[in-house]
Amino acid sequence: MDTSHSEAVVYPPGEGPTGHYSGPSDLTTGRLGVWALIASEIVLFAGLLGSFILMRMIHPEWAEKARELNLYAGTLNSLVLLISNFFMMKASSAVADHREDDVKKFLSLTILLGFFFLLVKAYEYSGEFKHGNFPSSGGFWSFYFLMTGIHATHILGGLVALGILLNRAFHGTLESTKGRVALTGLYWSFVEVVWIFLFPLLYLLA
Amino acid sequence: MSHDSHKQSFISHYIFSTDHKMIAKQFLLLSIIMACLGGFMAYLIRWEVAFPNVPAPFFGLVSPDKFNAIITLHGTIMIFFVGMPFLAAFPSNFFIPLMIGARDMAFPKLNLASFWLTFTGAVLLVASFFVPGGPVAGGWVGYPPLSASSEFAGVKWGAALWILSLAMAFFSSSVGGLNYLVTVISLRAPGMTYSRVPMTVWFLLGSAVTFFFSVGPLIAGAFMLLMDNMFGTGFFLPAKGGEPMLWEHLFWFFGHPEVYVLFFPALGMGLDIMATFTRKPIFGYKLILGSTVGAITLSFIVWAHHMFLSGLNPVLATPFSITTILISIPFAIIIFCMFASLRHGAIRMELPFLWMVGFLATFLVGGLTGIFLGSASADIYLHGTYFVVAHFHYTLFPSVFFGGFSGVYYWFSKMYGRELNKKLGLLHLVLTFIFFNGTFWPLFRVGIGGMIRRIADPSFYPQYQQFANWNIFCTISAIALIASQAIFLWNIVWSMTHGPKAVKNPYDSNTLEWLADSPPPHGNWGAKLPIVTGDPYEYSKPGEAKDWRSQAQNL
Numbered sequence: 001m002d003t004s005h006s007e008a009v010v011y012p013p014g015e016g017p018t019g020h021y022s023g024p025s026d027l028t029t030g031r032l033g034v035w036a037l038i039a040s041e042i043v044l045f046a047g048l049l050g051s052f053i054l055m056r057m058i059h060p061e062w063a064e065k066a067r068e069l070n071l072y073a074g075t076l077n078s079l080v081l082l083i084s085n086f087f088m089m090k091a092s093s094a095v096a097d098h099r100e101d102d103v104k105k106f107l108s109l110t111i112l113l114g115f116f117f118l119l120v121k122a123y124e125y126s127g128e129f130k131h132g133n134f135p136s137s138g139g140f141w142s143f144y145f146l147m148t149g150i151h152a153t154h155i156l157g158g159l160v161a162l163g164i165l166l167n168r169a170f171h172g173t174l175e176s177t178k179g180r181v182a183l184t185g186l187y188w189s190f191v192e193v194v195w196i197f198l199f200p201l202l203y204l205l206a
Numbered sequence: 207m208s209h210d211s212h213k214q215s216f217i218s219h220y221i222f223s224t225d226h227k228m229i230a231k232q233f234l235l236l237s238i239i240m241a242c243l244g245g246f247m248a249y250l251i252r253w254e255v256a257f258p259n260v261p262a263p264f265f266g267l268v269s270p271d272k273f274n275a276i277i278t279l280h281g282t283i284m285i286f287f288v289g290m291p292f293l294a295a296f297p298s299n300f301f302i303p304l305m306i307g308a309r310d311m312a313f314p315k316l317n318l319a320s321f322w323l324t325f326t327g328a329v330l331l332v333a334s335f336f337v338p339g340g341p342v343a344g345g346w347v348g349y350p351p352l353s354a355s356s357e358f359a360g361v362k363w364g365a366a367l368w369i370l371s372l373a374m375a376f377f378s379s380s381v382g383g384l385n386y387l388v389t390v391i392s393l394r395a396p397g398m399t400y401s402r403v404p405m406t407v408w409f410l411l412g413s414a415v416t417f418f419f420s421v422g423p424l425i426a427g428a429f430m431l432l433m434d435n436m437f438g439t440g441f442f443l444p445a446k447g448g449e450p451m452l453w454e455h456l457f458w459f460f461g462h463p464e465v466y467v468l469f470f471p472a473l474g475m476g477l478d479i480m481a482t483f484t485r486k487p488i489f490g491y492k493l494i495l496g497s498t499v500g501a502i503t504l505s506f507i508v509w510a511h512h513m514f515l516s517g518l519n520p521v522l523a524t525p526f527s528i529t530t531i532l533i534s535i536p537f538a539i540i541i542f543c544m545f546a547s548l549r550h551g552a553i554r555m556e557l558p559f560l561w562m563v564g565f566l567a568t569f570l571v572g573g574l575t576g577i578f579l580g581s582a583s584a585d586i587y588l589h590g591t592y593f594v595v596a597h598f599h600y601t602l603f604p605s606v607f608f609g610g611f612s613g614v615y616y617w618f619s620k621m622y623g624r625e626l627n628k629k630l631g632l633l634h635l636v637l638t639f640i641f642f643n644g645t646f647w648p649l650f651r652v653g654i655g656g657m658i659r660r661i662a663d664p665s666f667y668p669q670y671q672q673f674a675n676w677n678i679f680c681t682i683s684a685i686a687l688i689a690s691q692a693i694f695l696w697n698i699v700w701s702m703t704h705g706p707k708a709v710k711n712p713y714d715s716n717t718l719e720w721l722a723d724s725p726p727p728h729g730n731w732g733a734k735l736p737i738v739t740g741d742p743y744e745y746s747k748p749g750e751a752k753d754w755r756s757q758a759q760n761l
Contacts, residue, residue, distance in 0.1 A: 028392075029312040029313070029388050029392045029393070032312075032387075032388045032391055032392055033312065033313060033316075033384060033388050036384040036387050036388060036418075037384060039418070039419070040380050040383075040384065040418050040419075040421075040422060041422075042422070043418075043419050043420075043421070043422025043423065044422035044423070044425050044426055045422075045426075046422065046423065047422050047423025047424070047425070047426035047427065047456060047459075048423075048426040050423070051423075051426065051427075051430075051441075051452055051456065054452070055449065055452070058449070059447070135433060135437050135438070135439050136437055136438035136439050136440070136446075138440070138446065138447060139440060139441070139446070139447045139448060142430075142433065142439035142440060142441055142448075143441075146429060146430065146433060146439075146441075150429065
């Protein structure tokens with residue numbers, strides 16, 4: 001059934017049976033799907049961040065807890081994600097230009113940095129556990145672990161998608177689904193943007 | 207293109223199917239099974255209220271703790287595992303691709319995942335009956351602190367399973383909504399411009415989008431509630447610095463739009479049915495769509511009217527009262543458009559039309575009583591009483607059952623290739639209408655009289671003795687209402703195999719689904735797609751021999 005929709009657009013723009021019909025949509029279904037996914041994620045994180053901001057306003061004393069966070073690790077991670085996104089963009093343009101070796105190289109770098117982000121996060125978590133800060137240690141820590149945990153889950157999901165693409169790239173089967181590289185890149189930037197909200201709210205508002 | 211030679215194994219055809227029509231039927235079957243379960247719980251609730259401390263036949267004594275669990279699960283099951291699959295997922299899956307002239311959904315595998323997520327959620331919910339501590343008993347709204355810690359409710363695993371089950375239902379509906387949205391945007395047949403999209407599709411889309419943009423915060427809230435229960439956090443526990451009101455905000459930010467998620471599909475199907483059986487165009491196609499956009503927008507800023515009793519800042523009550531009462535304006539416009547559509551129509555009193563009129567008549571009562579509850583001063587007296595129970599059953603029951611059944615009676619022949627028995631359908635309608643009103647109309651009276659909802663044993667309170675006879679009347683009606691649904695079950699099971707073979711377009715309707723075979727084959731259309739050249743509601747056009755004209759002429 002893969003090709004069944006291709007015949008949906010049988011009229012060139014402006015020449016449909018009605019005279020003004022130019023195909024159902026200029027966007028591919030994949031791109032629309034990822035944008036819809038991002039829209040729903042925005043609402044989820046809006047609920048999460050909105051709740052945190054409200055609670056943070058009621059509890060100014062949470063600033064004390066925020067100071068206990070590892071600001072260096074957080075800053076490093078912000079940079080790591082930013083650079084990872086840079087390589088993701090390079091991978092997308094390499095796909096567009098059919099530079100297969102570059103695709104493999106940049107996808108691998110993106111994934112490596114993604115894993116590095118998670119490693120730093122795990123290091124941070126273990127440090128916080130050592131200082132006796134657990135999810136159950138009060139409101140700030142509950143929010144901190146929940147928000148960074150959900151964000152890390154999104155990183156993990158992105159890594160799975162990137163891993164599948166890289167595997168295809170190494171087996172030379174990426175060509176038929178190469179559009180997915182740009183779509184994954186879209187998602188990857190969204191995960192980056194979420195971190196850009198999380199980082200100042202959690203680490204810098206001390 | 208090999209639609210005809212598409213051979214599938216039993217499993218890929220009936221179980222892990224990616225065909226939108228099979229997935230729709232799976233949703234329909236699941237919702238019917240869950241409705242039996244939810245209906246049985248409704249019987250137990252009504253039995254205990256009318257005959258306190260008398261063991262209920264087929265169950266036994268409904269003790270207060272069981273009563274709490276049963277009202278919780280009745281609500282959860284009926285909203286998320288009956289309403290959502292029956293009214294949103296089933297018609298969206300079946301009719302969106304058919305009505306826009308597509309061969310399937312944009313993401314068939316995601317569609318498959320959507321069904322199995324709901325299925326998993328239903329299994330988790332049923333599993334919660336059997337875990338130590340029993341199922342969750344904190345009300346379907348899950349208010350903390352009661353729901354947030356096993357110390358208060360005595361339920362740990364039941365609560366966790368309940369939250370996970372809801373999460374599955376949320377993910378399923380979100381994934382489904384994403385699919386419907388992309389499908390409508392990108393898979394419309396040639397010529398199917400936005401102004402030619404039938405109302406059913408528009409309203410199913412409105413329902414999906416409303417769900418999509420309201421559920422996110424509650425998913426965040428569900429994670430918090432799960433952590434409160436499982437990992438000892440205190441998001442919603444005042445003792446640990448948390449805020450129970452936060453949950454109420456997150457819940458009702460979703461909860462109010464959810465009512466419209468369940469109302470819109472019924473309205474959309476009702477409009478299509480109305481055009482077909484009045485043989486004239488819908489009055490105010492664009493006005494209705496504009497009003498719907500207005501209603502959706504307003505539905506996101508009314509949620510706190512569910513919280514007038516919760517300790518909400520009284521200053522906030524007034525703006526939320528105002529937005530709530532404002533929202534009746536777009537709905538009034540839609541209803542007036544529907545009445546105007548009836549005017550001068552050549553009405554055919556067929557079964558789907560009668561069900562749709564039943565939906566309108568009963569829903570109006572629910573809508574109008576909502577205006578009382580939207581006003582904070584009246585709500586503070588009425589909110590804790592059976593008035594609210596009557597009100598929301600008058601909104602949700604008509605949407606899900608009258609609206610849903612009108613759709614099933616309208617399209618059954620398209621779905622299964624055979625006709626339903628019309629006499630049984632009429633009997634089903636008459637009995638459902640009488641006993642539905644018999645069950646819930648007296649509850650308005652009981653509620654205004656001051657009887658508090660959510661109590662197991664009214665005989666414990668001498669002031670409620672005056673309502674004992676009313677409660678018995680309601681309970682008998684409720685049992686008859688539930689029993690009447692057996693007619694429907696018998697009718698679909700018998701008609702599926704023994705009903706007379708259906709023709710392609712029994713009602714002379716314009717929309718595209720009637721051009722497909724009954725039932726439509728895999729891929730819906732033969733070798734070529736329909737090319738749309740007309741509006742969906744071109745009925746009784748002056749100067750034309752027939753009083754209808756199909757949207758596509760090339761099939």
